[in-house]
Amino acid sequence: MKLGTFMMPLHPPEKSRTECFEEDIEYVLRCEELGFTEAWVGQHHTLAWEPIPANDLFISNVLPRTKKIRLGTGVSIVPQHHPANIAIRLAMLDHLSRGRLNCGFGQGGVPTDWELLDLPDPKTQGLMTLEGIEMILKLWQAKAPFDFKGKHWHIKIQNPIPRLGVGSILHPYQKPHPPIAMSVIKGDSRAATMAGQRNWLPLSTNLVPVSTVAQHWQTYCQGAEQSGLPTPNRDIWRVSRSIYVGESKDEAWDHLMEGNVARSFEYLFALLRSAKMIHLAKHDPNIPDEDVTPEYAIKHLCIFGNVRECKSQLEDVWDATGGFGTLLMVSKDWDDREKWRRSMKLLAEEVVPSLPCL
Numbered sequence: 001m002k003l004g005t006f007m008m009p010l011h012p013p014e015k016s017r018t019e020c021f022e023e024d025i026e027y028v029l030r031c032e033e034l035g036f037t038e039a040w041v042g043q044h045h046t047l048a049w050e051p052i053p054a055n056d057l058f059i060s061n062v063l064p065r066t067k068k069i070r071l072g073t074g075v076s077i078v079p080q081h082h083p084a085n086i087a088i089r090l091a092m093l094d095h096l097s098r099g100r101l102n103c104g105f106g107q108g109g110v111p112t113d114w115e116l117l118d119l120p121d122p123k124t125q126g127l128m129t130l131e132g133i134e135m136i137l138k139l140w141q142a143k144a145p146f147d148f149k150g151k152h153w154h155i156k157i158q159n160p161i162p163r164l165g166v167g168s169i170l171h172p173y174q175k176p177h178p179p180i181a182m183s184v185i186k187g188d189s190r191a192a193t194m195a196g197q198r199n200w201l202p203l204s205t206n207l208v209p210v211s212t213v214a215q216h217w218q219t220y221c222q223g224a225e226q227s228g229l230p231t232p233n234r235d236i237w238r239v240s241r242s243i244y245v246g247e248s249k250d251e252a253w254d255h256l257m258e259g260n261v262a263r264s265f266e267y268l269f270a271l272l273r274s275a276k277m278i279h280l281a282k283h284d285p286n287i288p289d290e291d292v293t294p295e296y297a298i299k300h301l302c303i304f305g306n307v308r309e310c311k312s313q314l315e316d317v318w319d320a321t322g323g324f325g326t327l328l329m330v331s332k333d334w335d336d337r338e339k340w341r342r343s344m345k346l347l348a349e350e351v352v353p354s355l356p357c358l
Contacts, residue, residue: 001326003327003352004037005039005329006203007331008331009331009333013049024331034348034349040072040104041074042074045117056073059097070102071101072102073103075181075182076103076106078129079125080117083135084139084155087135091173094174101172104180104183104203105129105133106129107128108125111274111275131152132152137177139155144160144167144169145157146158180198180200182195182201184204184205184216193220194223196219197226202217202236202238204239206301208280209300210321211283213239217322220232234322237326239317239324241314243302244304244340247306252306253304257294259333260335261294261302261332263294265293269297283300307350311351314355315355329344
């Protein structure tokens with residue numbers, strides 16, 4: 001099994017933004033030292049708990065500091081950017097990295113981001129996302145003159161001057177383009193279906209129970225079948241989990257409950273409630289909404305304990321899902337720097353090497 005990371009990232013609002021960014025950079029460098037194969041970086045414009053507003057800028061900062069780890073946008077939020085801008089900026093990152101870039105695309109789900117950018121209703125944004133991705137893929141292959149007209153964007157260059165290079169669009173370093181991924185939340189996710197139909201990478205969230213994660217792969221495979229593609233290899237599947245490897249179950253529980261992990265779940269569940277999606281976090285639909293608390297999250301959505309206990313819990317995840325290719329550890333605020341660095345080391349050197357592999 002490969003080990004990677006997914007960074008929302010999560011930091012308490014009162015923490016210095018400069019300190020947050022420096023910690024996130026150190027975190028990625030630590031991941032590379034420990035042999036993590038990839039890091040996905042989120043972005044939001046108006047969330048103090050998730051303070052990276054431009055994941056492509058963050059990636060450009062850590063690229064020259066790293067050598068092997070693949071870096072991915074997790075995700076580029078399509079309705080919030082012009083598709084041509086996304087296509088060209090990601091193509092440039094791909095060249096700067098010499099092909100170490102992964103590209104995640106998504107719709108975004110933050111109402112204050114929508115308000116800031118004067119975006120339409122979520123359903124329309126979903127249609128914008130689909131159209132925008134298609135536009136990006138076309139631009140990565142296009143040579144002027146071209147004219148791509150959709151419902152939401154009209155992208156064209158009709159009067160190029162080829163001998164002077166006027167009208168030239170930068171294409172990615174990787175051919176035909178970097179690996180593309182979709183973040184998956186719901187069991188019957190449209191994103192999972194779309195990813196399966198197009199042979200893109202599925203990234204399962206850490207905010208749902210393992211039973212829902214198992215549905216992600218079924219939905220993904222149904223999408224592949226709809227497009228007449230062969231049965232996908234589970235090696236491409238990324239599964240995200242919140243993980244803390246401590247000294248004991250009790251020590252790990254106390255650390256997670258007393259620190260910023262519990263606080264971050266309080267924030268995340270407030271977001272889910274505002275979007276009427278709190279049911280997604282439940283392992284049993286009969287659980288009352290008010291019982292979905294940080295304590296519930298740590299007990300039912302996290303992997304925690306000593307090395308042996310974390311190994312056993314991850315083996316249960318493996319058995320319940322049928323297996324996957326890459327475990328994505330979700331980054332957490334370093335409320336205790338040395339404990340989190342130790343947790344990463346134990347996960348990379350003692351837990352993951354002993355887990356099953358495909």
